Amino acid sequence: MPNELAIIGAGNMAEAIVRGILRGGVLAADQLVAADISPERRAVFADKVGVRAVESNVEAVAGARRVLLAVKPQMMKAALEQIAPGLPHDALLVSIAAGISSGFIERSLGRGIHWRVIRTMPNTPMLMGHGMVGLARGQYATADDVADARRLFEAAAEVIELDEDKLHAVTAISGSGPAYFFFLVEQMIKAGVELGLSREQAYRLATRTAYGAAAMMTPDTDSPEELRRKVTSPNGTTHAAITHMEQAGLPAIVVEALKAADRRSRNWGCEAVPGSCSGRLAVFLDSRL
Numbered sequence: 001m002p003n004e005l006a007i008i009g010a011g012n013m014a015e016a017i018v019r020g021i022l023r024g025g026v027l028a029a030d031q032l033v034a035a036d037i038s039p040e041r042r043a044v045f046a047d048k049v050g051v052r053a054v055e056s057n058v059e060a061v062a063g064a065r066r067v068l069l070a071v072k073p074q075m076m077k078a079a080l081e082q083i084a085p086g087l088p089h090d091a092l093l094v095s096i097a098a099g100i101s102s103g104f105i106e107r108s109l110g111r112g113i114h115w116r117v118i119r120t121m122p123n124t125p126m127l128m129g130h131g132m133v134g135l136a137r138g139q140y141a142t143a144d145d146v147a148d149a150r151r152l153f154e155a156a157a158e159v160i161e162l163d164e165d166k167l168h169a170v171t172a173i174s175g176s177g178p179a180y181f182f183f184l185v186e187q188m189i190k191a192g193v194e195l196g197l198s199r200e201q202a203y204r205l206a207t208r209t210a211y212g213a214a215a216m217m218t219p220d221t222d223s224p225e226e227l228r229r230k231v232t233s234p235n236g237t238t239h240a241a242i243t244h245m246e247q248a249g250l251p252a253i254v255v256e257a258l259k260a261a262d263r264r265s266r267n268w269g270c271e272a273v274p275g276s277c278s279g280r281l282a283v284f285l286d287s288r289l
């Protein structure tokens with residue numbers, strides 16, 4: 001079978017994407033190969049996902065039509081150096097790494113080739129078929145490449161295309177976003193226990209409420225503001241809780257937290273890959289390494 005997709009870094013996010021690809025019938029398992037330095041992750045792909053898993057990145061990209069770059073940002077430079085010599089000149093590169101620019105990937109692969117790169121920011125709800133993906137094209141990627149990359153994600157996610165600079169904001173909102181909701185549910189469980197419920201009761205009440213509330217937020221239903229209004233009786237219990245959150249500064253805290261994630265995405269690439277960006281930020285970060 002042709003090597004339709006080589007995965008470099010068979011971690012959690014790659015697994016979510018590949019499961020979507022297989023579930024949606026976008027590609028068959030024998031058209032994929034995954035490379036990872038971790039024997040445990042190779043075993044997960046081989047035994048649980050059903051995809052051939054190899055240790056060598058070079059072996060994985062041989063003859064590949066597309067390559068999914070799914071290692072952590074700080075491993076990206078090494079991974080690109082490993083695959084560059086044997087990568088087919090017409091392979092489409094699809095990256096999911098936070099903060100790593102398409103330009104850096106193009107330059108690292110080098111060889112005088114105009115590498116076609118699609119940079120994306122997915123999220124873990126792809127595992128459940130409810131992901132959200134931001135996608136941006138590098139300077140040499142074509143509209144066909146965008147459509148091709150979209151297909152890889154659309155079986156398990158909604159995909160929006162944006163300019164590459166907007167991917168930092170996408171990372172702050174939807175890439176990291178699931179963790180914010182999990183964090184809130186963790187605090188609700190703690191509160192339930194403090195209010196006298198058993199942990200099991202609090203867990204069930206908080207997690208099922210989160211699930212139900214999420215299911216109510218579809219494009220066809222009321223806005224989040226309106227949904228909230230319908231729960232909030234004048235001077236009632238919800239009003240008491242939301243008023244406390246507002247007076248304690250939660251709205252500004254959430255906005256500032258997401259701005260911190262955006263900033264981190266912007267400097268993550270520079271820090272993970274010294275020399276990969278220019279300007280004052282790069283000098284500052286390089287001086288700390």
Ligand SMILES: NC(=O)C1=CN([C@@H]2O[C@H](COP(=O)(O)OP(=O)(O)OC[C@H]3O[C@@H](n4cnc5c(N)ncnc54)[C@H](OP(=O)(O)O)[C@@H]3O)[C@@H](O)[C@H]2O)C=CC1
Pocket residue numbers: 008009010011012013014035036037038041057070071072073075078079096097098121122123124175176
């Ligand atoms: N997790 C998330 O919610 C999201 C993650 N992302 C991005 O996805 C990427 C992967 O994240 P995630 O799946 O969470 O990370 P994981 O650590 O789960 O997966 C990365 C995998 O790559 C392996 N690896 C490290 N170096 C190499 C190498 N040179 N060649 C091949 N494999 C290698 C790692 O092995 P070992 O552990 O032994 O180092 C690990 O198994 C990151 O760039 C992240 O920014 C994007 C959106 C959401």
Ligand SMILES: O=C(O)[C@@H]1CCC=N1
Pocket residue numbers: 098171175176
């Ligand atoms: O925390 C991170 O850096 C990655 C990117 C988005 C979600 N996880």
